[in-house]
């Protein structure tokens with residue numbers, strides 16, 4: 001049994017999506033970060049930095065409990081444990097690694113910058129928010145070009161698609177308003193139609 005501690009942010013949803021899609025037995029515990037629940041002594045024992053998501057796998061490597069943070073590490077751990085979503089073909093696996101890290105770094109960090117500057121920062125600057133939004137749209141346009149003629153990022157569904165999807169879904173309105181990106185939109189529809197994605201996005 002895997003315990004997942006999460007909230008419905010991009011990083012939290014990456015973890016619940018990975019658990020739902022891999023089919024590993026798990027329980028979801030909501031940690032309301034808008035109420036500061038990530039800073040309780042109990043939660044800080046799981047992740048001293050006070051951030052979701054965290055999983056605790058009672059049956060971790062060697063049969064010992066494992067506590068794991070970082071959405072990307074949780075996705076890879078679940079995929080390896082379930083032996084799913086890791087392409088066996090070396091070329092596809094390399095591609096999956098590339099797009100996984102693009103989601104983790106370029107997309108993830110820029111999306112976080114938009115949220116922090118637009119919502120959380122004590123002082124707001126619309127031109128700076130727009131700068132990061134445009135940067136985020138540029139990254140998604142790059143993904144759109146890559147997805148031309150492809151169903152999934154590494155030609156088969158992989159850990160890269162699981163990593164990207166919540167970031168896409170949470171920014172869909174902004175991306176639709178930006179226009180174009182039909183390949184990306186169709187990829188989003190393919191992902192959204194999966195029962196595991198639906199379950200993971202509504203934990």
Ligand SMILES: N[C@@H](CCC(=O)N[C@@H](CS)C(=O)NCC(=O)O)C(=O)O
Pocket residue numbers: 009010011012033038050051052053069070071072
């Ligand atoms: N790099 C980490 C980021 C984790 C993270 O920043 N989590 C946010 C929510 S998306 C959080 O818990 N923030 C709480 C806080 O900053 O107090 C990951 O990918 O899991």
